[in-house]
Amino acid sequence: MNIVVLIKLVPDLVEELTIDSGGAGLDLTFARWIINEFDDHALEQGILLKERHGGTVTVVAPDLEGADDVLFTAAAKDADRLIKVKGDFTMANNHALARAFSAIIKDLQADLILTGVQAHNDLDGSAGPLLAECLQLPYVGYVSGVAVNDGKSTIRKEYPGGLLAEMEVALPTVLGIQAAEQPPRYVAVSKVRQAMKTSSIEELDASDLNPDGAAEIGRMFQPEAAAHAEMIEGSPEEVSAKLVGLFKELGVL
């Protein structure tokens, strides 16, 4: 089985975020990039499937600072092929990312394409469904378990309220991983360093970073303090009487 894991790098929230002078985006000049947490789960799920069914895991990541570390760490976890997509991804939205990655993933002839269900910088929808659209493949999101047999996958999908659905999806397909079946594994630094010596990163050019189709961002701003809550004091009777009065005043009663 040929598994492809798509990894997004996102600004690390350990560092404070600032808005750029244009007021419609982040100032990413000094951003530190980190693997999107859900993509780490997608990678773990890919490795788990490889351990169960054999096959290969190919990891694809955009060329941002830290991409090499992310890819070599994936190799230390037993990923087989590492691809870094070259291009200026600093400001690329998910529409651009999906178009660029789909061109590369098409050639990989994947049976299963795994990616995180979301990322904190998804301002134009999550990457998975956009990628599936570009590839004309089915997509299932919020996946927390995958089994594969006879060219089909059985997916466990999470719904709000603690509901789970199990569904069959024909391969190839794109899955948005909510959680891998076990937490992403830790790999010792010695293993990562070994992977840096023994594995290599292929560099492929992004054909096109076309952001069209996304909603335009009017303004980006830090949360602003608005009017404060009014505390109603008094005995329970007094408080309820005041509340009723307030509701009538506001026209909801």
Next chain:
Amino acid sequence: MSATDVMTERSFYAKVLEATPSGERLRLCLECGNCSGICPFGYLMLYPPSRMIAMMRADRINKVVETDTVWMCVSCYACTAVCPSKIPLTPGLMAGIKEELILAGNVPAELQSALANSQRYGNPQGESPRKRADWTLGIQPEVRIMAKHKQSVDVLWFVGDYASYHPRVQAATKALAKVLNALGVDFGILGPDETSDGDSQRLAGERGLFEMLAEKNGKALGRYQFNQIITTDPHAYNAIKNEYPALGISYPVQHYTEFLAERIDVLKLLMKQQISAKITYHDPCYLGRANGIFDPPRDLLCAIPGVELVEMTHNHTNSLCCGGGGGGMWLDGFQWEKAHVRLSDWRVREAMNAGADVLAVACPYETPRFEDAAKTMPGAEALKVRDIAELLAEALGV
């Protein structure tokens, strides 16, 4: 996984030998069992040190790697201190077997995140490395950060992770800065250039991570001119003194209590405030047992006007562990599940039994651990936990 499938007595022994000075003494075990007896959590380990060596000799070390009770080890050095064959049990055997567990993926989740944070941010808490010197805000004269100061200093103060970031420990860090200022010491810190000393990560079995962190510190230290290093943290002291030289990073280093004890005459002249209290002192594992520094902290306490020093049942080489070493700081949940007791509780009980008003400490792991224990232990509410630096600052009135 592959790493453990192939592990044999020979390969494990070779690994310990490579990673640990005197590692070959592992062959000299008499099976006396002292190590397993003195281990504070030995009764919970399926394979305490002596049994582990027996398993190694029987070429069944793989069985040990399949268990998880090795993670009860807090690297307190008690086993190493009592071994009649002088086997480096803590850094050799225990850290060696933990390394095998890590390679096999047998790592409790909370430890995993501390290790991953150390890799990425250079501190186990996952704090921003850019904020490492934020604690210095408001201290006068200003604490000099080497990258900005651009001049040589006499003393390079290696502050450490908990002393830099932990809100409670920061109070002790600020106190030490004030004490150094009061003594007119010409000192600077690395600030954002400083990385975790890595010692506890090493003793938790992540030797590769330790080397990576040490290399980063080596590079940072190499950029500046200074005569000596002092550390807040006994673990940093242990790493810089005993482990860094093998990696080509070699500087004279003192724990802050040693450094201050050498200036005790000046301190005595400056200390005006009386602290009328019965104080007991907890020997940190990596200051006392591992490095033989017992007197300087006690000398400092006795120099404070009004202090009466009392000893707990376990003191000096026989001191108890706070439970934070060797990864213990990052295994609280795991160890609680196994033990339903905390080593810090035990220590706080001893401090109460000694009739102490104050439990004095000299390691950044200890203040929060003992304060938490004192909060939850009936009768210990009045016990105050103070870093020696805080007591000195109070006596100096700074």
